[in-house]
Amino acid sequence: MVLLEDECHLLWGDVCGKVWGQRNASIEVPMTNERERQTYYGAVNLLSRAFHLKEFPAGKGDCTVAYVRWVRDLYPGKQIILLWDGASYHRDKEVKALLAELNDGLPEKD
Numbered sequence: 066m067v068l069l070e071d072e073c074h075l076l077w078g079d080v081c082g083k084v085w086g087q088r089n090a091s092i093e094v095p096m097t098n099e100r101e102r103q104t105y106y107g108a109v110n111l112l113s114r115a116f117h118l119k120e121f122p123a124g125k126g127d128c129t130v131a132y133v134r135w136v137r138d139l140y141p142g143k144q145i146i147l148l149w150d151g152a153s154y155h156r157d158k159e160v161k162a163l164l165a166e167l168n169d170g171l172p173e174k175d
Contacts, residue, residue: 066140068117070108070132070149072124077101106132108147126157133163 106128107118119135121128137145149155168175 066143067111067146067148068108068136069111070106070136070147072104072106072152074124075103075105104128108136124152125154126159129154129157130159130163133160137167 102123104121104124105118106121106124107116109116117136117139119132121132133147136147154160
């Protein structure tokens with residue numbers, strides 16, 4: 066199975082607006098500008114075009130490992146090739162440990 070994988074990070078909570086008032090009069094508006102964020106991992110199966118989306122708290126090594134394990138459960142017994150970008154958490158120690166486990170100690174070249 067060949068999967069094209071990437072993440073997106075959605076931000077919300079920014080506030081924009083206008084206030085009507087008298088000229089030369091100060092208007093105080095209490096405001097919090099909290100920023101919330103949601104990360105989604107997604108992959109497209111190159112052959113079937115099936116899309117696999119899962120939300121996570123962040124883009125980091127342990128989330129990447131959880132996503133890879135989840136995708137493997139979708140394709141039991143299949144060899145999976147993931148094509149992804151160069152995000153630092155794709156090379157994280159947790160991801161390297163997972164690959165070593167899945168590849169049963171094979172040298173990296175194999």
